[in-house]
Amino acid sequence: MSDYPIPAYEPMSDAVLTDAERWPAQTSAGARRLEWLRSHPRAPLYNHACGDRLTAGAVERLRGYDFGYHGWTASHRPQWTDELVERAGRSVPRYRGVRSFGDVVPVGRGELLSRVERAVPDDADLSELIVHTTSGSRGPAATVPMTPEFCALDLPLFEHVLAGRGISVSADGVALVTVYAMPVTYQFAAVSSYWDGAGVVKVNLHPSAWRSPGDRAAFLDDCAPQLYSGNPLSLSALAELGLSGRPKAVFSGAMALDSPAALAEKLGAPVFDVYGTTETGLLAHRTEGGHTVLPRRVYIEVLDEDGQPCPDGTRGEIVVTSGENPLLPLLRYRTGDHAALRWRSGVPVLLGLAGREPVRFLVGSRWVESIEVTQLLTPLALPAYEVHQGQDGGITVTVPVGTSESLVAAAARPLLGEVAVRTTDLRTATKPQRYSTQMMR
Structure with a gap:
């Protein structure tokens, strides 16, 4: 054992x-x-x-690899997005029947990956399938289907970033x-x-x-x-x-x-600060005054709370469309991260990007990273949860109504010690504040 x-x-x-x-x-x-x-x-x-x-x-x-923005400009959505919508409307269960880009309802991570099999094309070649389990830095760990080629795409993108500094x-x-x-x-x-x-x-x-x-x-x-x-x-x-x-x-x-x-x-x-997600791959790297979007076959929108495009330079949620992963084509995928989008000399730049802040919990004399907590709670298959440490050091785990509080407390005990568990309705939260603390680092 x-x-x-x-x-x-x-x-x-x-x-x-x-x-x-x-x-x-x-x-x-x-x-x-x-x-x-x-x-x-x-x-x-x-x-x-x-x-x-x-x-x-x-x-x-x-x-x-063909680096470029492939028809995406400050005033035009790239033509390949229409071709991707047409193909997904025919072959991807999640998008079945969608006829135009405007018909696509933006979808978040939890909704997309909770039934990820519906996002895989019916005619996909599964012979090289990789099921990647995420680390959980963005919340509950999830599985993402991809090909070896898509998985390795970060390498030429790394080289592209390095080449800008002659490396x-x-x-x-x-x-x-x-x-x-x-x-x-x-x-x-x-x-x-x-x-x-x-x-x-x-x-x-x-x-x-x-x-x-x-x-x-x-x-x-x-x-x-x-x-x-x-x-x-x-x-x-x-x-x-x-x-x-x-x-x-x-x-x-x-x-x-x-x-x-x-x-x-x-x-x-030199340290290069890069931004991306497992589902999308690398999207941008920090440059002076913002994060420059990498020249890939991706289309990025910034949408407001109602799902409408934000004016140039106005902050909203980063939404990605891409067909580069043939096992998980993304149509208006809501990343949960926020920034403003502005074009500079024909290049899209994300301004004020709010990525995932590192969170630590003080347990006894040691710091526990939020990713460790995710790994510990993942076997419980919770659809959502929140972990908060107050100024007094007490840790509270909030879980959906109907979850066994004793089961959660027992699962958390080896890493977090004794925690308070409370239940509430988390179903309506599109991106709960998964981890938070009032303790000084």
Whole structure:
């Protein structure tokens, strides 16, 4: 009987693919690098294994990605959105019968992903299906269907952002290390077919994820990654390790980043603050005066509370239309994030973007991250919930009417200690304030 605190993260608890299935386009150099990462004497305690599943054809398409706004201008919606609506109206159950873009009712994350099978086209090729489980930084964890090619689209988008600063990624050594800092999360060694077999590693900086705390800096310095990625909290933890090496660049996402310059000074490399969601992929990166929308085949609207387009420069909800994920075409998808949209020299820019603020709860003498709480409560399959810590340190978990209060309290106890549980009607909330605290950090 396992005592792993989060069952979904129990090491190797699910059936796994062979390496040949994980990397159809594997090279001999990539295979050697993978073995080096797996057998490194100071490597983390890997608890997962996965590959990019990219075919040679997918790699070629990604390398030839057609950057551009594809007909989207300050005054015109791109023509491909009409073609996407027509196709979705025929083949996607959720959009069945929709005839025009104006007929599409904007849909939020909870509604879309609670019955995600209705958003998958009837004629979709499921042979390469990846079901991605989100981390829960935006609320309850959810599953998102995607293809390996869509999953890897972030890599050419990263390169596009880096190219603006004259930075390139080579196929040598380790290209990317993604860092987290929490008691339990997936960590694994992999290689990238897109980057000709360069290493791609995910590690957890929490001491419990390593044989010895000193192994963290030793392993990462040996890897000498060209890029790091993570959220502001995990990247701050990375900066505290005293690494001797310096990457070419760092990508920060998933949460709001107050000061890229301060983090860049600590890590000795430029920090790129990026914005996106699992469902949409990367959408924008911070530039002077806002977040520049990446030149992708996406269409972004900013809508008011009634679902009507906001005037240029007026703040509203970010709504995305995209067909780049063939297993989850998005028509007017409400992200739950807010900004104003303005065009500058033919380029769309999001102003005043309000991303997901990192929230911590003080439990005893340690801080608990909101993502940890999501992982703990996800097995309860709650449609919505809110967690709040008051000034006195007491934590209240609010759940929908009809939920077992004792069950929620028992589930929360190992991580949060004794909590108060109350029930209320959360059904009408489009995006509840999932996590909040009055405690000083």
